[in-house]
Amino acid sequence: MNLVIPETVKFWSQFGHPILMWVLLGLTVYALYSGIQWRRTRTADKDTRKELIQKDFRTKHYQIGSLLLALMVLGTIGGMAVTYINNGKLFFGPHLLVGLSMTGLIAISAALIPLMQKGNEFARYTHITLNVTLLGLFTWQAVTGMEIVQKILSKL
Structure with a gap:
């Protein structure tokens, strides 16, 4: 079967991935923020904890993390x-290899959640370490991705 894709669709489809990844980079920063706030909630004194619980950072962090994974x-x-x-x-090349590695890291990070829910501190610190690493790699990917977009645009 030979599927013919119109050239305009082929051209414009190249920009879906970079746009999505920039949105995900922003969501990753928000996931970091909500994760820090959830950690603060768990370790805060009684009054601060009561105030933070109302903001439901746990649910926000979990939902954003699930969305990021998918x-x-x-x-x-x-x-x-x-x-x-x-x-x-x-x-x-590096962009492909790092992107695949990031996909593996986020999957491993998500797989640690059941252990974290049982209070496993090693899983919690591993989750944090993986996600900080992921954010660093994501930032690097954004730069190299824009170089790729510039190459595509230069061929116009």
């Missing part, structure tokens, strides 16, 4: 698919 996996697959559709191959 969209990062889909965004990674989508970015690879669009690259393959437009070029007939994937470009093996």
